[in-house]
Amino acid sequence: MDFSQVKLPPIMDMNADTITENTIAMNSGNPDLRSKYVLERLVHHLHDFARETRLSTAEWSQGIQFLTAVGQICTDVRQEFILLSDVLGLSLLVDAIDHPKPAASTEGTVLGPFHTHEAELVTPGTQISKDENGEPLLVICTVKDTNGRPIDDVMVDIWETDSGGFYDVQHADKDGPDGRCAMRSGEDGVFWFKAIKPVSYPIPHDGPVGKFLMGVHRHPYRPAHMHFMFDKPGFDKLTTAVYDRIDPYITSDAVFGVKDSLVVDFLPLDAATAAQHLTEEEQKNLSAWSLLKYDFVLVSEKEAAGLRDANSLAALEALGKRMKVYNGLPVPDVD
Numbered sequence: 001m002d003f004s005q006v007k008l009p010p011i012m013d014m015n016a017d018t019i020t021e022n023t024i025a026m027n028s029g030n031p032d033l034r035s036k037y038v039l040e041r042l043v044h045h046l047h048d049f050a051r052e053t054r055l056s057t058a059e060w061s062q063g064i065q066f067l068t069a070v071g072q073i074c075t076d077v078r079q080e081f082i083l084l085s086d087v088l089g090l091s092l093l094v095d096a097i098d099h100p101k102p103a104a105s106t107e108g109t110v111l112g113p114f115h116t117h118e119a120e121l122v123t124p125g126t127q128i129s130k131d132e133n134g135e136p137l138l139v140i141c142t143v144k145d146t147n148g149r150p151i152d153d154v155m156v157d158i159w160e161t162d163s164g165g166f167y168d169v170q171h172a173d174k175d176g177p178d179g180r181c182a183m184r185s186g187e188d189g190v191f192w193f194k195a196i197k198p199v200s201y202p203i204p205h206d207g208p209v210g211k212f213l214m215g216v217h218r219h220p221y222r223p224a225h226m227h228f229m230f231d232k233p234g235f236d237k238l239t240t241a242v243y244d245r246i247d248p249y250i251t252s253d254a255v256f257g258v259k260d261s262l263v264v265d266f267l268p269l270d271a272a273t274a275a276q277h278l279t280e281e282e283q284k285n286l287s288a289w290s291l292l293k294y295d296f297v298l299v300s301e302k303e304a305a306g307l308r309d310a311n312s313l314a315a316l317e318a319l320g321k322r323m324k325v326y327n328g329l330p331v332p333d334v335d
């Protein structure tokens with residue numbers, strides 16, 4: 001690119017009052033309507049943040065050092081930026097905006113940093129945890145559409161920690177995937193498996209995000225939960241989790257993932273259900289087992305997109321902005 005030929009609007013007189021419009025003008029050649037809009041609003045809010053807080057150079061430097069530390073601790077299996085987004089409530093907010101759910105469907109929640117693509121595809125009834133210290137759990141679920149019809153052949157990803165509160169990827173000596181699997185729903189929409197009862201665990205807090213939590217007097221714990229992700233063409237992808245009602249951290253999740261509709265009871269496993277799903281050997285230890293039942297409801301892609309567009313335009317109209325939907329996302333309506 002010949003930089004001398006680049007046409008940019010003239011900018012002059014940089015001061016606290018003009019820097020924002022000058023910066024936005026310099027970025028205005030961006031040919032993509034959506035990224036141009038997002039960048040414009042980012043600069044606007046970033047500058048307003050500095051103006052409103054009267055940000056000092058020392059504080060600006062502290063912020064840069066913090067973000068640098070967040071980046072430096074990231075590895076292939078440690079995603080500190082997702083953790084930062086989670087503890088600031090941004091992950092939950094973005095999921096709620098991008099995957100709106102009608103009342104009759106299952107709500108989404110944070111993905112978290114521990115989903116992998118390593119899970120083995122297993123058949124119904126598989127025990128997904130190798131942890132012998134965990135309390136055994138039978139999980140029986142259905143997946144349906146908003147009209148109550150079972151959905152078959154949905155790819156379901158499931159992941160949970162071991163009994164010590166660690167995901168497999170957090171063990172340096174791990175031997176293949178553990179506490180996670182992928183499975184497909186049957187013709188009746190049912191999928192079921194054996195696992196261990198989830199436990200509460202702290203998010204990794206030996207890095208900059210942990211220091212931040214300590215600094216604002218927050219604990220790093222997540223209430224006991226099990227993650228689920230649902231994928232089938234034609235349906236809005238659902239990333240969610242279910243949470244143990246009696247967990248001590250149920251009302252103070254470090255990453256804001258808990259929603260009332262996702263709180264569940266782990267019940268004692270009854271003999272009749274055990275007889276249908278457990279081996280004779282497993283049934284000898286019936287009293288140790290718990291049962292989790294949950295019915296998931298997926299929204300069609302079309303319904304989710306319609307709801308997302310309507311929510312976006314209504315929210316922006318309330319802010320006095322005239323917008324249109326472009327490639328499924330709002331941009332200024334300047335025509």
Ligand SMILES: [Fe+2]
Nearest residue numbers: 112114225227
């Ligand atoms: Fe988790």
